[in-house]
Amino acid sequence: MYDLIVVGAGPAGASAARSASKSGLKTLLVEKDRIPRHKLCGGGITPKVLRLLDFKLPDELIECIVKSARIHVGDQIHNYETDQPLTYMTTRAGFDAFLTAKAKEAGSEVLDQTLVTRIEANDSHVEVTTKKRAFRAKLLIGADGMGGPTAKLVHLYDHWRLHQVAYAIESEVMVGERHVHDFIGPKRYFDLYFGVSSAGYGWVFPKGDHLTVGVGCRLSRLRDAHALFDTFVRKVAALNGFEIPKPQAHLIPLGGPARVPTVSKRVMLAGDCAGFAEPLLGEGIYFSILGGQIAANIARMACQRDKYDEAFLRKYEKECHEAFGRDFDVAYRVACFSYLEEYDMDRVVQFFFRDKRVRECMIGLMNGSIRYRDAKLKLAWPYFKYRLAKLGVPFYR
Numbered sequence: 033m034y035d036l037i038v039v040g041a042g043p044a045g046a047s048a049a050r051s052a053s054k055s056g057l058k059t060l061l062v063e064k065d066r067i068p069r070h071k072l073c074g075g076g077i078t079p080k081v082l083r084l085l086d087f088k089l090p091d092e093l094i095e096c097i098v099k100s101a102r103i104h105v106g107d108q109i110h111n112y113e114t115d116q117p118l119t120y121m122t123t124r125a126g127f128d129a130f131l132t133a134k135a136k137e138a139g140s141e142v143l144d145q146t147l148v149t150r151i152e153a154n155d156s157h158v159e160v161t162t163k164k165r166a167f168r169a170k171l172l173i174g175a176d177g178m179g180g181p182t183a184k185l186v187h188l189y190d191h192w193r194l195h196q197v198a199y200a201i202e203s204e205v206m207v208g209e210r211h212v213h214d215f216i217g218p219k220r221y222f223d224l225y226f227g228v229s230s231a232g233y234g235w236v237f238p239k240g241d242h243l244t245v246g247v248g249c250r251l252s253r254l255r256d257a258h259a260l261f262d263t264f265v266r267k268v269a270a271l272n273g274f275e276i277p278k279p280q281a282h283l284i285p286l287g288g289p290a291r292v293p294t295v296s297k298r299v300m301l302a303g304d305c306a307g308f309a310e311p312l313l314g315e316g317i318y319f320s321i322l323g324g325q326i327a328a329n330i331a332r333m334a335c336q337r338d339k340y341d342e343a344f345l346r347k348y349e350k351e352c353h354e355a356f357g358r359d360f361d362v363a364y365r366v367a368c369f370s371y372l373e374e375y376d377m378d379r380v381v382q383f384f385f386r387d388k389r390v391r392e393c394m395i396g397l398m399n400g401s402i403r404y405r406d407a408k409l410k411l412a413w414p415y416f417k418y419r420l421a422k423l424g425v426p427f428y429r
């Protein structure tokens with residue numbers, strides 16, 4: 033019998049497995065696809081991700097480092113320039129395979145091409161049935177992403193609400209290294225577009241020889257995803273004249289620990305299946321890794337104390353809430369505000385995008401030097417001025 037079975041070898045599962053193995057737990061990591069596997073994603077890794085890892089990411093996995101952001105709002109462009117890395121651009125197949133190799137190196141047993149079909153938790157163990165055979169463990173971490181089966185199989189929840197899920201549609205456009213070089217320029221830019229989706233934003237991420245272009249929208253506001261993507265792509269000057277491959281789409285669950293239950297008897301959920309993506313920009317990799325590491329630590333404590341009931345595992349929910357759930361709550365409110373004000377973009381630009389404190393916040397949130405809970409106060413004054421302007425108070429109009 034294993035101490036821990038982890039379902040899914042994305043960032044959440046691979047990180048949970050590595051941490052658990054390092055703390056001495058006998059761990060099995062089960063993945064349905066063959067590793068390395070494709071995962072639709074921008075592949076943007078913020079500097080705070082590297083700080084979470086207890087190993088160095090090989091240079092060859094980083095296709096490009098960006099240090100500045102061009103924020104497009106309508107026809108205006110606001111340049112946020114820094115001389116520090118803002119995001120490391122990777123391709124997920126390589127990144128996730130590397131994290132999985134690190135789990136293996138720490139002692140985890142890794143089984144790929146093994147689909148989990150059934151999970152049964154009882155008083156003595158949790159049993160995981162796969163296409164190949166069944167396995168038993170004291171505990172299970174479900175890290176099988178959006179649409180993975182664990183949450184349903186253990187009756188934690190059935191589905192997400194439409195407004196808590198983003199539909200993200202993305203394509204990789206081969207433009208060649210030279211064009212990528214021109215696109216990033218000496219300041220090393222990437223691009224974000226606001227006001228292009230009724231409840232979301234668009235992005236262009238530079239990679240070695242291509243640009244990853246995508247746009248997201250809350251499912252509750254989504255009408256025609258392909259029309260949304262085509263209209264957005266036409267706006268991006270850097271893509272003019274290039275063939276745009278057919279885009280692919282995937283869901284991002286937003287809102288985190290407060291929105292769905294993440295523990296039941298002998299089971300914890302981490303990563304996308306627990307909604308650990310930041311609700312404003314949809315950053316998920318960092319929170320998946322952090323959540324996976326927290327889950328592994330709770331698993332270690334559970335095994336030490338021989339306690340696997342839901343009441344004990346609630347510690348996990350509490351720790352996730354303290355580590356990032358509080359920030360998600362703030363980000364969720366900021367997102368709802370931004371999407372509600374989409375028709376008043378001129379004023380949003382005037383009071384937010386042009387405000388020095390807001391710019392500093394955005395850069396700090398991206399590079400991880402501040403958290404949403406710290407940004408709340410900095411955003412309060414521009415928000416107050418914005419409200420006064422909307423009410424027609426003359427000085428602020």
Ligand SMILES: Cc1cc2nc3c(=O)[nH]c(=O)nc-3n(C[C@H](O)[C@H](O)[C@H](O)COP(=O)(O)OP(=O)(O)OC[C@H]3O[C@@H](n4cnc5c(N)ncnc54)[C@H](O)[C@@H]3O)c2cc1C
Binds near residue numbers: 039062064305318
């Ligand atoms: C278009 C798009 C762009 C994005 N861009 C970014 C970005 O730039 N930066 C960022 O931080 N986040 C981004 N995200 C979010 C990010 O991709 C996710 O938050 C992250 O992948 C979640 O990791 P995870 O480990 O929870 O799940 P996943 O990475 O989805 O891994 C889950 C794993 O579980 C496996 N699995 C599923 N079912 C089973 C089963 N039955 N048995 C066994 N294995 C199973 C899957 O094959 C998969 O390997 C983006 C998302 C999308 C959709």
